[in-house]
Amino acid sequence: GAVVSQHPSWVICKSGTSVKIECRSLDFQATTMFWYRQFPKQSLMLMATSNEGSKATYEQGVEKDKFLINHASLTLSTLTVTSAHPEDSSFYICSARPWDMPNTGELFFGEGSRLTVL
Amino acid sequence: RKEVEQDPGPFNVPEGATVAFNCTYSNSASQSFFWYRQDCRKEPKLLMSVYSSGNEDGRFTAQLNRASQYISLLIRDSKLSDSATYLCVVLNSGYALNFGKGTSLLVTP
Numbered sequence: 001g002a003v004v005s006q007h008p009s010w011v012i013c014k015s016g017t018s019v020k021i022e023c024r025s026l027d028f029q030a031t032t033m034f035w036y037r038q039f040p041k042q043s044l045m046l047m048a049t050s051n052e053g054s055k056a057t058y059e060q061g062v063e064k065d066k067f068l069i070n071h072a073s074l075t076l077s078t079l080t081v082t083s084a085h086p087e088d089s090s091f092y093i094c095s096a097r098p099w100d101m102p103n104t105g106e107l108f109f110g111e112g113s114r115l116t117v118l
Numbered sequence: 119r120k121e122v123e124q125d126p127g128p129f130n131v132p133e134g135a136t137v138a139f140n141c142t143y144s145n146s147a148s149q150s151f152f153w154y155r156q157d158c159r160k161e162p163k164l165l166m167s168v169y170s171s172g173n174e175d176g177r178f179t180a181q182l183n184r185a186s187q188y189i190s191l192l193i194r195d196s197k198l199s200d201s202a203t204y205l206c207v208v209l210n211s212g213y214a215l216n217f218g219k220g221t222s223l224l225v226t227p
Binding site (some may be wrong): 034036041042043044045046048084091093094106107109110111114 | 122126162201214217218219220
């Protein structure tokens, strides 16, 4: 199956710092990538849809200036959590759908990045 | 009201038991439906799609009732390795997946 790599897997940072998470599709091109966040015992919540070469579409309640998304190529999207605070501590997961499978329900997920803000 | 609702469980069943999970969705325009499996601290992985006519994959059977906006997953002959969280997932327009909170299953020896 298609492979999505996410980095870093774990990150611990001080409050007020910024953290960048990378999401790469290794063996396919993805015009669209999705960023989800999952708090303990909660469902995956879609944060934003990242479109290659254009601005991301953010879900209601997600601050676009705090969660910066860049999708500069067909295989890479980045999420930067700016001025992170303890309430931003969560499991961030990216996912991608191959460009030639727009209607499939199978998203390929990265391994997730667990962010802890002290 | 959440778009996708599931009973969080946990469901504790002995090996070999049959267990069923249910899920309801609120958007009548939803297009496609899936069950994903998520192990602790791991990313979700597709278990199976859910078709209107119902479909089976080995020990797993999925069913969809569009009129009632209801999806189910049946697991027969439970194995220890089936222990995980099962996520009900709905695909609406816009190509983003909406996830339920998940139902936790623990299969015991």
